[in-house]
Amino acid sequence: MSLPQTEITRLSQKDLTQSDIEYFRNKYGKKFVRALRAVEEGKVVKYHFLPSESETWIVKGRRQYLVIPELYCTCRSFYQEVVISREINLCYHLLAQRIAEIREQYQDQESTDTERRQLFVEWRRTD
Ligand SMILES: [Zn+2]
Numbered sequence: 001m002s003l004p005q006t007e008i009t010r011l012s013q014k015d016l017t018q019s020d021i022e023y024f025r026n027k028y029g030k031k032f033v034r035a036l037r038a039v040e041e042g043k044v045v046k047y048h049f050l051p052s053e054s055e056t057w058i059v060k061g062r063r064q065y066l067v068i069p070e071l072y073c074t075c076r077s078f079y080q081e082v083v084i085s086r087e088i089n090l091c092y093h094l095l096a097q098r099i100a101e102i103r104e105q106y107q108d109q110e111s112t113d114t115e116r117r118q119l120f121v122e123w124r125r126t127d
């Protein structure tokens with residue numbers, strides 16, 4: 001899933017208007033509200049690992065979900081509703097990551113590759 005350019009333009013404005021919020025709520029439903037709240041609460045984190053310089057996006061919810069932008073999330077909803085039943089094409093974590101990146105409203109976290117290996121044990125969980 002990738003957002004259309006018109007939506008990226010709308011999301012990149014400094015302040016979202018009521019009509020922007022209504023537009024996104026009509027299109028994405030409750031997921032948009034949850035995603036925007038997660039962004040505003042600082043729950044989207046971009047890890048930067050050294051020395052490899054690899055990057056990983058995480059969205060904090062009940063636990064920490066690994067998000068591969070526009071492609072994949074480790075949450076149950078992504079597995080059940082996107083992959084298995086194909087009811088929807090994204091979960092709110094994927095939407096939150098896009099909003100956070102477009103609005104440059106995420107936490108930057110630096111870490112080491114050694115720590116990365118440990119973090120991935122948790123992040124790879126899909127239950
Ligand atoms: Zn998710």
